[in-house]
Amino acid sequence: MFARSVSTSLRQAVARPAVAYRAVAVRAYSAEADAAKPAAEGEQSADEKKIAELEAKVKELTKDIQYLRADYQTLTRRSADEKVKAQDFAIQSFAKALLSTADVLSTALKHVPQPIEKGTPLESFYTGVELTRKGLFQTFELNGVKPMEHPVGKQFDPNHHDATFQVPQEVAPKRADGSVRDKGEVIDVAKDGWLIKDRVLRPAQVGVVQME
Incomplete structure (x- = not known):
């Protein structure tokens, strides 16, 4: 009976340090986990900040690209407009220089007495002037010039x-x-x-x- 009591006491004494060790280990793990939490939260916060910065940068770059595209389109339109203006100016100068010729041809035809006798030099003259005038007017028309x-x-x-x-x-x-x-x-x-x-x-x- 005494021996059994001693044996039980010894087992309890041996078991107590193990329980105490486990409790200490749990507390240590909990402390490490608690210490790791702020670090993890800090890393997550830093990542979110980087993502926000990258998103802002992407928006800024997208806006810059849109501005560049608009500037390019404006420049293209301006170049096309200037090209058309230069072409119109050249045609205008060309046409103005030939208007006096058109006037002379029209006046010549207007003053030829009608009717014209067939087979005469006057008929040949009239036909030649008329064809020249017609060709000039066709050239005018091809370039957007008309009476x-x-x-x-x-x-x-x-x-x-x-x-x-x-x-x-x-x-x-x-x-x-x-x-x-x-x-x-x-x-x-x-x-x-x-x-x-x-x-x-x-x-x-x-x-x-x-x-x-």
């Missing part, structure tokens, strides 16, 4: 007409139906007006019924 609509019978338009003379209404030639012409009505054309792509290249030089 204005004939203005006789229309009201004077300062944007398209240049009045070279005025005639009082009472002495102005009447219309074909015998009616009196209105004040400001175009009655004669000295030189045809010309357009280049719907812009005035040269206003028509006209005579009008005297205006107020």
Whole structure:
């Protein structure tokens, strides 16, 4: 009986240090885990900060790319516009230089007496001038240059007409139906007006019924 009691006491005494060791080990592990928590949280916070910085950088770069693209498109459009303007200027200079030739050809045809006798030198002259004028007008048309609509019978338009003379209404030639012409009505054309792509290249030089 005594021996059994001693044996039990010895086992309990031996068991106590093991329990104490386990408790110490648990506390040590818990302390290490608690110490590791702030470090892990710190690492996570640093990673999130880096991600936020990278996202901000990506947004900034994206915005820069958009600006560069817009600048490039603007530059491209500007270059195209300048190219068109330079081309229009060259055509305008070319056309203006030849308008006097067109005037001469048109005047020559207008003053040839009609009808023309067949097989005469005058007929050959008329045909040659007419073909030359037609070829010149075709060249004009290919480059966007065209004569204005004939203005006789229309009201004077300062944007398209240049009045070279005025005639009082009472002495102005009447219309074909015998009616009196209105004040400001175009009655004669000295030189045809010309357009280049719907812009005035040269206003028509006209005579009008005297205006107020």
